Amino acid sequence: MHINTAQKLRKDKNAQAGIIIIILLLIFAIAVPIFTKAPDVFSEKILARPDCENLLGTNDIGQDIFSRLIYGLRTSLLVSVSTGLISTAISVVIGVLAGFKGGLLDIIFMRFIDAFLVLPVILVLIFVSVFIKPGIINLIILISLFQWQGTARIIRGQTLALKEKTHIYAAATFGSKKSYLLVRHIIPDLGHIIVVSFIYNARAAVFMEAGMAFIGVSNPSTISLGKIMHDAFKFYYLPAWVWWLLPAGLLLSMLLVSLTFLGNLMEKIIDPRLQNA
Amino acid sequence: MNKRWVSYIIAFFIIISLNFAIPRLLPGDPVSAIYGEDVMVKLSEDVKEYINSAYNIDKPVISQYFLYLASLFKGNLGYSLYYKQSVGKLLMSYMPFTLLLMGLAVIISSFFAFILGIESGWRRGKKIDLFLLYSIIISSGFPSFFIAALFLIFFGITLGALPMQGARTAYSGFTGFGITSDFLKHLVLPLSSLIFILIPPGYFLTRNAMLSNIKEPYILLARAKGLSDSKIRYGHAGRNSLIPFVTQTGMRMGTIIVTGSLFIEMVFSYPGMGSLIYNSILNRDYPVLQGSLLIVTFLVLIINFFMDILYVKIDPRIKYAH
Numbered sequence: 001m002h003i004n005t006a007q008k009l010r011k012d013k014n015a016q017a018g019i020i021i022i023i024l025l026l027i028f029a030i031a032v033p034i035f036t037k038a039p040d041v042f043s044e045k046i047l048a049r050p051d052c053e054n055l056l057g058t059n060d061i062g063q064d065i066f067s068r069l070i071y072g073l074r075t076s077l078l079v080s081v082s083t084g085l086i087s088t089a090i091s092v093v094i095g096v097l098a099g100f101k102g103g104l105l106d107i108i109f110m111r112f113i114d115a116f117l118v119l120p121v122i123l124v125l126i127f128v129s130v131f132i133k134p135g136i137i138n139l140i141i142l143i144s145l146f147q148w149q150g151t152a153r154i155i156r157g158q159t160l161a162l163k164e165k166t167h168i169y170a171a172a173t174f175g176s177k178k179s180y181l182l183v184r185h186i187i188p189d190l191g192h193i194i195v196v197s198f199i200y201n202a203r204a205a206v207f208m209e210a211g212m213a214f215i216g217v218s219n220p221s222t223i224s225l226g227k228i229m230h231d232a233f234k235f236y237y238l239p240a241w242v243w244w245l246l247p248a249g250l251l252l253s254m255l256l257v258s259l260t261f262l263g264n265l266m267e268k269i270i271d272p273r274l275q276n277a
Numbered sequence: 278m279n280k281r282w283v284s285y286i287i288a289f290f291i292i293i294s295l296n297f298a299i300p301r302l303l304p305g306d307p308v309s310a311i312y313g314e315d316v317m318v319k320l321s322e323d324v325k326e327y328i329n330s331a332y333n334i335d336k337p338v339i340s341q342y343f344l345y346l347a348s349l350f351k352g353n354l355g356y357s358l359y360y361k362q363s364v365g366k367l368l369m370s371y372m373p374f375t376l377l378l379m380g381l382a383v384i385i386s387s388f389f390a391f392i393l394g395i396e397s398g399w400r401r402g403k404k405i406d407l408f409l410l411y412s413i414i415i416s417s418g419f420p421s422f423f424i425a426a427l428f429l430i431f432f433g434i435t436l437g438a439l440p441m442q443g444a445r446t447a448y449s450g451f452t453g454f455g456i457t458s459d460f461l462k463h464l465v466l467p468l469s470s471l472i473f474i475l476i477p478p479g480y481f482l483t484r485n486a487m488l489s490n491i492k493e494p495y496i497l498l499a500r501a502k503g504l505s506d507s508k509i510r511y512g513h514a515g516r517n518s519l520i521p522f523v524t525q526t527g528m529r530m531g532t533i534i535v536t537g538s539l540f541i542e543m544v545f546s547y548p549g550m551g552s553l554i555y556n557s558i559l560n561r562d563y564p565v566l567q568g569s570l571l572i573v574t575f576l577v578l579i580i581n582f583f584m585d586i587l588y589v590k591i592d593p594r595i596k597y598a599h
Contacts, residue, residue, distance in 0.1 A: 014414075115287035120532050120577050123539065123554070124295065127570050130558060131299045131310060207420055211536075214422050215543060216558055229423065233544070236430055245430075249423035257418030264414070 005192075008269050018261030021254055029074045036067035039223055047240055056243045059231060065244055072225040073251055079140055079209045079224075080255070084202030086144035091152035091197055096186060098152075099159025100178075110156070116149040122208050129217045136222050143205050151197035158193050162186055196266040203259040210252055225252045281585060285578045292574045296567045297345050301338070308332055311563045312358060331356075354571065355564035359557075364568035367553070372572070374444055375549030378464070379538045382471035389472070390479025391522070395515045397480070398487020410484070417477035421470075421537050425544035428470040439466050442546045467545040474537045479522050486518035520592045531577035531584070539573075 009015055043062040050057045055066040098109040125146060134142055162168060163186070171185055187194075212218060213226025214233075225248050232245035300307040308328055309317045317325065329335075336344070354364040393409055400406045416424075433441035440446065440463050451459050490496070491514050499509045542551025550569055557565035 111283050111287060114281070114284035115291060118284060118288045118531060118577060118581055119291065120535050120573055122536050123570055123573055124292070126554075126558070127295065127566060128299055130563065130566060131303060210420060211422065211540065214420075214540075215555060229426070233426055236426065237434060241430055245426060249419070249426070253419045253423060256420065257415055260414060260418050 005269065009265065012265050012268070014261040015265035018258035018265075021258035022262070025073060025251075025255060025258075026077065029070060029077050032070050033067070033074075036070060037064045039063060039068040039071045047235070047238070050243050056247055057240065059244065060235065065228070065247075068223050068228055069225070069247060069251060071223040072228050072248065073255075075136065075222055075224040076206050076209065076252065076255060078136070079143070080202040080206045080259075082140045083143045083147060083205035083209075084198045086140065087148035087201040087205075088151060088194060088198045090144065090148040091150075091155055091201075092187070092190070092194060094148070095152040095155030096159050096182060096190070099156040100163060100182060100186065102160075106156070110153070113149045113153050116146065117153070119146075121146045122211055125208060126212055126215060126217050129212060133219065135219050139209065139219070140205075143208055144201075147201050147204055147208075151201060155190060155193055155197065158190055159186060162189055192266060192270055196263060196270065199259055199263045199266060203256060203263065206252070206255055206259070225249075281581075285581070288578065289574060292571055293346065293349065294342075296571060297342055300563075301341075311355075311567070313561045313563070316358060316561075328356075349571075354568035357557075357562055357565045359560045359562040360565070364564050367565060368550070368568055368572050371548060371550050371553045374547060375538060375542065375551065375576075378467055378471060378542070378547065378549060379534055381464075381468055382475055382538065383534055385468075386472040386475035387479055387522075390476045391483055391515070391519065393476070394480045394483025395487055395510060395518060398484040398518065399491065399510050399514070401488060401491075409480075413477050413480050416473070417481075421474045421540045422544055424473060425467075425470045425541050428466055428473075429544060432466055441466065444548050463547075467541050467547045470544075471538055471541045474541070475534065478533060482521045483518050486521045487514060490514045490517050516591075520588075531580035534580060535573055535577050 009019075040063065043058065043064075045054070045058045046062050047060055048054060048058045054064045056069065057065055059065055059068070094109060094113075098106040125142060128142060129139070132138070132142075168181060168185055171181055176184070209224060210226030210229070213224045214230045216230055218224060218227050218230075228248040229245055229252075232241060232248065235241070236245065300310040303310045311332075312328070320328075332341070352365055354368070356362075357364050357367055360367055393413075397406045397409045429441050432439050440459075444460065444463050445456070446459050446463075493514075496509060496514055499513050504513075538549070539551035539554060541547070542549045543555040546552055550573060553565060554569045554573075557563070557569065
């Protein structure tokens with residue numbers, strides 16, 4: 001596939017907006033904590049309105065909501081990027097192996113992948129986390145373990161199609177080994193699909209982490225956007241939701257929407273029928 | 278079709294095995310993992326012995342697994358110490374609310390998703406299409422629980438127009454028509470937020486299918502025959518645009534519907550499975566959590582099964598192919 005991604009990006013306003021939002025969020029999450037207070041420090045001020053000292057007021061135990069938001073954003077970004085990387089790596093390995101080898105291996109992999117796809121993943125994650133009480137690293141591994149199946153299926157499909165292409169035949173005729181074919185031809189040609197998979201998995205991970213924390217299944221030591229919303233939701237009848245629940249939810253939604261925009265751009269690049277839509 | 282069956286059975290066994298394995302993989306004995314250390318200390322010896330014998334702790338793991346399977350197939354899902362009731366009965370009393378909420382939401386949201394998707398795809402690039410597309414893309418980025426919380430705060434508190442919690446007003450003394458209208462009023466907020474969440478996936482698929490379908494030659498033929506615009510839009514392009522909704526989301530749809538309704542119920546304390554799960558996490562009532570996981574998975578598989586049937590009805594080519 002010869003696709004000029006930069007050119008497509010220049011035409012797509014949404015994707016540009018998505019990238020700009022993500023970069024801003026990254027800067028926000030990395031740089032701003034230098035200036036803010038520690039998010040865990042308690043103070044006498046409880047459920048205070050926003051003022052100069054606390055930009056978004058304080059929560060029910062006197063912690064600064066603004067700095068908690070930024071640390072929560074950090075958690076979301078960390079979970080999103082690492083889960084995206086791990087689950088995409090697993091799905092590339094399994095998808096390419098199943099598609100390239102075919103036969104019994106393919107059948108077994110596909111049956112299991114389909115089985116995982118029908119599971120209510122977030123509920124399974126909640127169930128497992130309630131028992132093993134994962135920290136942030138275990139949580140990332142756990143989400144990745146239940147997240148790679150969807151994209152593995154897509155990658156397997158693309159590998160099947162690629163396998164039949166002329167340039168792969170040509171390379172095989174020139175005597176290249178199977179491993180060489182995989183590493184030098186098939187995987188590079190899957191490049192765009194792998195990027196879509198990464199975005200898709202990263203987006204799903206953000207939602208799952210936040211959803212689990214919102215329900216109340218989270219490690220007490222990690223600050224996350226979902227957890228902030230969980231805490232804030234207990235006080236939904238107070239006017240405090242405007243500077244407590246709302247900013248956390250909007251930040252989370254901004255991250256999700258910008259990832260959706262990027263995902264749509266990549267999908268359009270792959271599926272030419274959707275172009276100019 | 279046949280292949281899917283295999284996946285459904287594997288999926289069900291994955292859940293059963295998780296239910297069985299997770300408490301046993303933890304350090305300490307599984308019974309305290311399920312019921313909580315603090316609870317076990319308080320129990321009398323008789324009860325402890327009864328629970329231990331129910332879990333067959335003294336037998337080897339393999340036979341424990343088969344005994345667990347056997348008791349599941351007899352319909353024994355465990356016992357909740359918090360509700361002092363068998364988990365099976367408990368789930369059955371919460372299930373109808375979830376089914377009602379889910380069923381209504383699926384029907385109404387699919388209707389809107391198809392209409393909006395078809396109209397939007399037909400008017401590709403026009404103002405109304407772009408407006409719909411952008412507002413639905415943006416709203417689909419909002420997580421379901423955030424949307425539900427906003428609905429709750431805006432309609433329940435700011436406007437104060439609708440009841441926010443539960444399925445009926447407690448001790449209201451309503452009779453006859455009063456009960457029905459009270460019940461319906463409680464249904465409005467959870468139902469409308471669930472509909473709001475379920476529209477985007479169907480809309481995107483229908484619109485995308487519409488975009489490729491309106492370029493097909495059979496549309497040109499239909500025009501040449503002099504069919505009316507709306508007949509082509511709904512009867513020809515529209516009907517074919519229904520297919521991807523069933524095929525592409527087919528396997529995912531069960532999960533989307535079920536997790537959506539669980540989150541909504543938690544936010545609105547609507548007395549369905551979602552609230553039950555939420556409360557069982559709060560109360561550390563893990564047998565209920567285990568049972569719910571099993572039943573919810575079963576529900577997802579049933580939805581998928583109906584999707585498979587629907588798929589053949591909508592796209593007759595599938596039937597001829599077999």
